[in-house]
Amino acid sequence: MNKTDARSTENNTFWKGYPEIESGLDSVSRRMHEIVNSGNFPLAEAVEKLINANGKMLRPAFMLLSGRFGRQPKDLSDLAAALELLHVATLIHDDIIDEAGTRRGVPTIHSVHGVKGAVLAGDWLFSRSFRLASSSSSPANARLLAALVGALCSEEIHQDLDRYRWPRSERNYLRKISGKTAALFALSLRAGAVETKAAPRHVMALTRIGWATGMAFQIIDDVLDFESTEGVLGKPVAADMRDGLCTLPLIIALKKVPEKIEAYLGNEKLCNDGIEKVLAAVNSCGALKEARACAGIYTARAMQELGHLPKGKAKEELHDIIKQLLSRHN
């Protein structure tokens, strides 16, 4: 089994039943591998491993899907590969920052090749991604891609400055995830439509669907962080809270039962006892249910916007995927 196959097989679970997306993602994977292996980059093999271990390829899948709403079909493999390479580059740099030892079961580049290797591997991937975007897309989309990276970095630093500043407000939290996950999902669903010259109202609807889906997706992710166990997500329960980050469930719980939580939240890492107490409080006060309800509002918004898209197989598939994505429980 070659490397590309390894990746596609892993993706099969999620994309089973969507043969068009599946074969599209195979092309994207192939392009990613070609690009990483071109140009004699010394750490290509390490980057390959990370790409192979990478997940569902949601962002490129959304881009390919949105390209099916256009009036001038176009091969979007290159732009989708650029988007995913950008994502991988940010993962590599995130792992330096979080001092993570593994990512999806694979040792991080940072842990094997040191900070130096990881900084440069990320930079190199950025450059490959931008180069690919500026060859394969309209200047407008290349700009969008670049702007997005800037916004993500800015958000990351804001988040870091906010670390251990409990409690955060719900509004701040929503602004943060709007600039991160939601912006990226919106771009993914927008770019394919723009490239294939979809009608402006469809471009608009797809952008909004992407944004609302991203909001819901991130909230659910943050709920799962509290619900899940180490085995499932590959990281400890409440990893965000352990890192001093205040996500929606904790923000809600802090409003409902402050007396059970506040004493444990200080300016540094929580003790194990504190984590257990806070976890119990978040679980018992109904905060997780409320957070899921908040995600539900964004899901409903996405579904409503779907109504503005033209009927057809692409719309049906987009509907099903969003539904599947936003009802996940692990």
Add this chain to the structure above:
Amino acid sequence: MNKTDARSTENNTFWKGYPEIESGLDSVSRRMHEIVNSGNFPLAEAVEKLINANGKMLRPAFMLLSGRFGRQPKDLSDLAAALELLHVATLIHDDIIDEAGTRRGVPTIHSVHGVKGAVLAGDWLFSRSFRLASSSSSPANARLLAALVGALCSEEIHQDLDRYRWPRSERNYLRKISGKTAALFALSLRAGAVETKAAPRHVMALTRIGWATGMAFQIIDDVLDFESTEGVLGKPVAADMRDGLCTLPLIIALKKVPEKIEAYLGNEKLCNDGIEKVLAAVNSCGALKEARACAGIYTARAMQELGHLPKGKAKEELHDIIKQLLSRHN
């Protein structure tokens, strides 16, 4: 005195006598400051400080100069600012890698805001730079810019893998500096000419001038690293050698007087006694003179290519600047 003035004043020393370049660089500085201060980036102030402390702005100056050979004059401030921001981004990441405490007298972002801040500040500048390049230049130049970053990262990693591998060959050394300094100088002199639609033969000549100038410039830099004292360059004598890097003077000396050097070069940092012994050997065997002669070959090549440019003030200024740059002794 505002920040922009602080920067321009510092540049005055080198660009005195070139009012057109000077006023062009003022516009570039202004654009850089506008960009860094737009978008509410949390570490904007730290990046500002680095920009203010930054040097001659050689690369943007070259780009502006080459724009004067075109047939369709164009404001190149944005593209030149993109190029310089890219340069600043690589400096920020370099400082993480080298664990540098200061750069040109200013504390590095890494030392003040930690690895996290520096990784993200560099990424953010990359994105700003690419965004600016994709708005202000032809897609071809945006691609060139992106490709260049990739090449630089690749070279950096190769260099790191070669650390403490003495002796290196002259050919390897030349290939390395060709992919770094020379490629960047070539791009700077090429991009302005391409944007302003210079005649293809002039674009070609400018690219070659940039490349040869970059080669000579880097070799002289590496010679000065051995000749200079800590006060002048703001770093210790033979800083490269201390870091396990083998530059031209050392490569030449290793061929001429291996018996005086080899014993001191191991797999790790040289001891102080070793450094002094190797320095003495490099100085006394004539390696520095030979290295300067090698730079002279590239300088001559640059001067020869200058002959292919059309007569005029731009050509005269380019000639004078290259001469001034390649005859520097500190």
